[in-house]
Amino acid sequence: xxxxxxxxxxxxxxxxxxxxxxxxxxxxxxxxxxxxxxxxxxxxxxxxxxxxxxxxxxxxxxxxxxxxxxxxxxxxxxxxxxxxxxxxxxxxxxxxxxxxxxxxxxxxxxxxxxxxxxxxxxxxxxxxxxxxxxxxxxxxxxxxxxxxxxxxxxxxxxxxxxxxxxxxxxxxxxxxxxxxxxxxxxxxxxxxxxxxxxxxxxxxxxxxxxxxxxxxxxxxxxxxxxxxxxxxxxxxxxxxxxxxxxxxxxxxxxxxxxxxxxxxxxxxxxxxxxxxxxxxxxxxxxxx
Amino acid sequence: xxxxxxxxxxxxxxxxxxxxxxxxxxxxxxxxxxxxxxxxxxxxxxxxxxxxxxxxxxxxxxxxxxxxxxxxxxxxxxxxxxxxxxxxxxxxxxxxxxxxxxxxxxxxxxxxxxxxxxxxxxxxxxxxxxxxxxxxxxxxxxxxxxxxxxxxxx
Numbered sequence: 001x002x003x004x005x006x007x008x009x010x011x012x013x014x015x016x017x018x019x020x021x022x023x024x025x026x027x028x029x030x031x032x033x034x035x036x037x038x039x040x041x042x043x044x045x046x047x048x049x050x051x052x053x054x055x056x057x058x059x060x061x062x063x064x065x066x067x068x069x070x071x072x073x074x075x076x077x078x079x080x081x082x083x084x085x086x087x088x089x090x091x092x093x094x095x096x097x098x099x100x101x102x103x104x105x106x107x108x109x110x111x112x113x114x115x116x117x118x119x120x121x122x123x124x125x126x127x128x129x130x131x132x133x134x135x136x137x138x139x140x141x142x143x144x145x146x147x148x149x150x151x152x153x154x155x156x157x158x159x160x161x162x163x164x165x166x167x168x169x170x171x172x173x174x175x176x177x178x179x180x181x182x183x184x185x186x187x188x189x190x191x192x193x194x195x196x197x198x199x200x201x202x203x204x205x206x207x208x209x210x211x212x213x214x215x216x217x218x219x220x221x222x223x224x225x226x227x228x229x230x231x232x233x234x235x236x237x238x239x240x241x242x243x244x245x246x247x248x249x250x251x252x253x254x255x256x257x258x259x260x261x262x263x264x265x266x267x268x269x270x271x272x273x274x275x276x277x278x279x280x281x282x283x284x285x286x287x288x
Numbered sequence: 289x290x291x292x293x294x295x296x297x298x299x300x301x302x303x304x305x306x307x308x309x310x311x312x313x314x315x316x317x318x319x320x321x322x323x324x325x326x327x328x329x330x331x332x333x334x335x336x337x338x339x340x341x342x343x344x345x346x347x348x349x350x351x352x353x354x355x356x357x358x359x360x361x362x363x364x365x366x367x368x369x370x371x372x373x374x375x376x377x378x379x380x381x382x383x384x385x386x387x388x389x390x391x392x393x394x395x396x397x398x399x400x401x402x403x404x405x406x407x408x409x410x411x412x413x414x415x416x417x418x419x420x421x422x423x424x425x426x427x428x429x430x431x432x433x434x435x436x437x438x439x440x441x442x
Contacts, residue, residue, distance in 0.1 A: 074385040080313040083384065094385050 002193040010048035012176030015200050017049050017116060017141060018056060019207035020174050023221035024139040024162040030113055033057045038112040040105060041119030042067040047088050049116060055197050061098035070104040073097045106130050118143040125149035131158035143174055162218045171219035178223060179203055182231040185261050186238030191249035199241045206237035228265065235261040290391050292398040295346035300335055302355035307331040310381035317417040320438050347399045349391060357382035359399045363406050375403030377412040393428065
């Protein structure tokens with residue numbers, strides 16, 4: 001069927017993660033293709049993150065995946081089993097970790113520039129001393145919900161230069177809600193036949209670039225949901241890429257979708273706000 | 289560079305390890321091929337015997353001094369059929385990162401050449417449910433000649 005399909009646990013999380021990572025790399029003066037990236041947890045989110053990182057130009061031979069059985073490498077005992085049961089992880093087992101490092105989280109993190117943890121709720125999944133063994137000023141994403149793999153202040157105390165979590169009550173929320181509404185806006189407006197990985201990657205770049213470099217700080221690497229204009233820009237980037245790739249039934253340029261998406265989103269916001277003013281619907285719940 | 293040669297006693301440990309992987313892979317394909325607990329010991333005895341026997345051939349693929357794959361074949365006389373001498377590939381394993389690069393086909397080629405010194409017909413045995421092997425051998429011009437069937441429950 002030629003319709004756009006979206007697996008949010010994979011693509012939504014992966015795109016938000018990449019957006020945050022691009023800016024975290026800028027702040028810490030790193031290049032993606034030279035960074036040692038460790039992915040902790042090899043579920044839907046990190047498998048997609050690995051795939052998109054490859055598309056974005058990461059050096060897969062330096063990347064290390066860690067799952068419940070420890071570090072993944074081409075000669076791990078369960079590789080044949082993975083070949084039959086989880087071909088995606090199998091492929092990553094062949095592509096990543098060229099030095100065939102074995103062991104568990106501590107061995108994986110030694111000298112790593114970036115940790116993207118999407119494993120299991122903490123705290124206590126990660127130890128401070130492991131973060132200390134990473135390269136100088138490392139980037140640490142702790143994406144388990146509702147409690148990150150370790151508390152963000154613990155990671156900072158251990159030397160992390162930039163820390164992101166999945167939570168709205170800490171800085172740098174890697175939030176799939178920043179991605180999917182905008183991607184949907186873009187793909188629906190241009191009547192996309194499919195959603196390609198490059199479209200998702202462009203969504204991530206647009207999300208990252210929405211934060212101007214002079215505003216980037218270790219506590220602000222990714223926009224928040226309150227910055228609704230970001231959706232307009234991400235939608236336009238997705239529509240533009242889809243049109244370039246020939247998967248748009250009604251192609252649009254970046255500028256065309258920028259105007260179109262802004263109109264649609266602005267109108268929806270106005271309707272919502274007036275309905276709340278008229279007390280016809282409840283106001284947003286206050287989260288603290 | 290992957291190179292092929294006949295195995296020696298020194299390869300015993302590698303052969304055992306790779307054979308354990310092979311049998312565990314077979315188990316993944318078919319629960320009727322459940323691996324015994326003493327698989328490692330049995331593998332060792334099996335290869336000690338094979339390396340001594342004039343009717344067996346063990347060949348290894350080696351990359352930088354490390355054994356990354358092997359084939360074990362047997363020479364048998366076919367009691368009722370012609371041609372009489374059969375070279376049968378009974379074990380074949382290659383580590384994951386050496387697959388899909390032509391290494392397997394070259395290893396097979398190397399083994400077949402050696403077998404042809406004594407055998408006229410070359411056969412290969414593998415689990416029926418191993419579709420990867422089916423595809424591999426079919427591509428190289430093999431086809432099924434004998435089937436072994438098992439009853440699921442006695």
